[in-house]
Every structure is written in structure tokens, then in C-alpha cells.
Amino acid sequence: MKLSINVKYFFHIAPKITTAITNVNWSQLSAEQIHRRFRALFGFKHLNTKFQNKNIQLIDVKLPAVQELLLPLDNIKCGSFLYDRNKRLLLVRCADNTYLEVHQLRVEGKKVMTATDFSNGFLKQINSTKVHSFTSK
Numbered sequence: 001m002k003l004s005i006n007v008k009y010f011f012h013i014a015p016k017i018t019t020a021i022t023n024v025n026w027s028q029l030s031a032e033q034i035h036r037r038f039r040a041l042f043g044f045k046h047l048n049t050k051f052q053n054k055n056i057q058l059i060d061v062k063l064p065a066v067q068e069l070l071l072p073l074d075n076i077k078c079g080s081f082l083y084d085r086n087k088r089l090l091l092v093r094c095a096d097n098t099y100l101e102v103h104q105l106r107v108e109g110k111k112v113m114t115a116t117d118f119s120n121g122f123l124k125q126i127n128s129t130k131v132h133s134f135t136s137k
Contacts, residue, residue: 017045024049024058025136026079031098035063046106049079049134051122056134059112060104064091079134083119090115092134 015021022045024034038047038061046057081092081102090102106112107122123132 017041019045019048022046022048023136024134026092026094026134027077027136028095030096031063031092031094031100034094034100035061049136051107051132051134055108057106058102059106060102062101062103064099064101076131077133079136080131081134082131083115083123088114088116090118 021037022041024047026049029037034047038058041047046059047061049056049058076093078093078095081090083089084091087101088103090105092100092102094100102115104112104114105118107118113121
């Protein structure tokens with residue numbers, strides 16, 4: 001006696017990971033979506049953005065513990081950021097009025113640096129306003 005089992009398997013093929021998925025669009029993605037993408041690609045690829053026509057790789061990003069106390073960035077565009085001296089991080093405004101903390105990043109052609117090093121090395125050279133902006137690639 002021959003027993004035959006007719007089972008159909010349904011599966012979905014995950015999309016191929018390309019460099020396009022690493023580009024951050026600050027005005028379309030909320031902080032949680034960016035953080036989830038960061039975690040999904042961790043150890044494989046880094047998220048990318050631009051600052052003053054230089055490529056920036058986001059090495060360590062986190063969601064802030066409290067979203068309500070972030071008043072300085074309420075009236076500015078997505079992708080704008082400021083350096084928080086007390087917490088030693090960059091605070092970036094994302095879509096849906098959410099915020100993301102950047103702790104470490106890499107500027108094109110440089111080594112990995114902390115947000116403090118980025119502030120001391122790049123932001124103080126500009127000497128413009130306290131609020132700066134990342135742009136999408």
C-alpha cells in the first residue's frame with residue numbers, strides 16, 4: 001500500500017537587500033520604522049544619509065525613552081537634528097513627529113565617531129544655527 005500526501009506549501013520570498021533599503025528618508029519614515037530597519041540590517045549594512053553633501057553612515061541609533069519632552073524640534077522639518085550636550089547624542093526629527101537618537105556615526109572617509117566627536121569636529125566648524133539637517137540620498 002502506497003501512501004501519498006498532497007500538501008501545498010505557501011511561502012513568500014523576502015525582497016533582496018539592496019543599498020536602496022539602507023537610505024533613510026526622514027520625511028517618510030517614523031523613528032520606529034527607521035529603528036526597525038536599523039535592527040534588521042544590523043551587522044550586515046548600515047543606514048545611510050547625507051550631511052553637507054557627505055555620506056553619513058548611522059552606526060548606533062536608538063529610540064528615545066520619552067517622546068514628549070522634545071520641544072526644540074517641533075517646528076522644524078524632518079531630518080533636522082541638534083546635539084544634546086547632556087545626553088551626548090544627536091536628536092533627529094523623523095516623520096509623524098517622532099524622534100531618533102544617534103549615538104555613533106561615520107562620515108565619508110573618516111573613522112566611526114561618537115555624536116560628541118561629530119559635534120566638536122563638524123558642527124562647530126559651521127558656526128551657523130544650533131539646528132542642522134540630514135538630507136535623504
